[in-house]
Amino acid sequence: MTERSISQGSRPEPMDADGYRRLLEAHLPGIEIRTCEPITDGWSSYVLEVNGRRIFRFPRRPEIAHGVETEILLLPLLAEALPVAVPSYDVIARDRPDDPALFVGYDKIQGQQLHRDSLPVQTQRRQLARDIGELLSALHSIPTDGLATANVAPVTADGWRRQYQAMFERAQQDVFPLLDVEAQRAESAFWHEFLDDDENFSFVPALVHADLGPEHIICDYGQSRVVGVIDWEDAQIGDPAMDVTGMLNEMGEAFAKDVLEHYAGNTDQRLPNRARYYARVVPYHHIWFGQETGAQVHVRQGLKRIGLHTVVD
Template sequence: MIGDIRALLARHLPGYEVHTAVPSGDGLDNTVHLVNGELIVRARVSDPGSVRREVALLAVVKDLVAVRVPEVLFADERAGVIAYHALPGLPLDQHPVPDPKRLAEPLGGLLSALHAAPVERMRELAPPDLYPAPTLLHDAQLDYRDVERHVPAGQRPLVERFLAAEPPPEPSTLRFCHNDLGAEHLLADAATSTLTGVIDWTDAAVTDPAHDFAKILRDLGPEVLDLVLASYDGPFDGEDRRRALFYARCALIEDLAYGLSTGPARYAEAALAHLEWTFTG
């Protein structure tokens, strides 16, 4: 891979010397390398043709929100690669902050801005994501069969009651969303508990805004979620909360299955650590 990175940088940044290229945060859809401790080079594995759309999207998002997002240094559509200077801070999933409540106000402001963006304009840059709740629940039921033995016996009834219940009705309103606002995509300064950036906008979509609150609940807990909502300017009622809880629980089961199979073990560890607050929050 380092040879490919050298070739890409030679083409797009003539004279830039590659001394180190360290894998950083690979996921299901992307491979990511940190070059020379300063440059992120991310290759889109599943859909390289989406690069042009993401570059345009990031340019718009940068002007929408107060939080820092990647500013593209160069993009290579043929290789499915985007490069940008690494943002300050470290991902929350691997570097928790001592006071996560301090993240709530900027997250509330971020989601207020995203969800207020003109839907028709954003639809040109971010595809609709209309995955039905019954299908999500069915997927969670299948995943749970594979991981049930790893869930502590005392917590299994929480999960099983959820899986046996009816899914919530579909949302009446769709908004522009980050759509994958998990801790791995939130950067923060651990010394000050300050949100320093939001990364990985590849799943951004026009969808149910409850998706953006779901992973905040799953990863940061119900207390932080309530503080985020206190700083949020958009509507959020009991049905919105019901859907956010539903999405959070499905996402936790998915992460548990991923971390116990092909993904990094930290996904499963976090899922188990956050299971109780996610299924009772």
């Protein structure tokens, strides 16, 4: 693993792809860049693919950079425990040794993102669902008492409940005023239905990816296999149901059901319902992100999703 440092004053402002490229070249002066393509403009990080084989991720905000610091410590543990590849950071760039990472770099995990339109064959869909179920089984069985070395904070089911109670209070303050009276009533009932049911907080906390959307699952479609999982900066101890949410939202109920058929935690009968709850919370995150960044398109998208109250069929 390589860590590079330059003085604070020499840091360019990464406003666009060229800015991020300059930041890359400032920290890695010997790098030969033949091609440099932005491959995602996500909420958390800006990502460049260099020469078709290297990935560089640039955290957008300080809290994301701190998440990357946890990820740096966690990834070696995941590499040993999981049946698929995870990023192996061999470049960690900082302004000063004690500063959070400006960017990280690793060899690209070759493959394509999981996408429902790429699964025309039923047997292929079932094999990929099996791989994801087995992946989640391995992830959620990692002993949580050994994660202190990766700065993963412990949490109880009661502590998880308090986090979502605070989220509900935030929703009432920031989101409910954007809804009409009928929608406010329906959303309040939805939150109370989840938060007031003790059975929803009887789960055993586990290490979760916490952002396991299809875009973070890398597949070899020729072999019908999942080969990697990326972007672990949100990883935390929490409700295992959270890691099924992305399958519900983007791949649909049928695919999520196939995943759970191969999941070792499928004796948790409440898990699918909790996953649906987290899926309904996703639009709130769109709204909050839009409010924090001034990107009204995300606010509008979130409000539209709240009005629909649906996940993919």
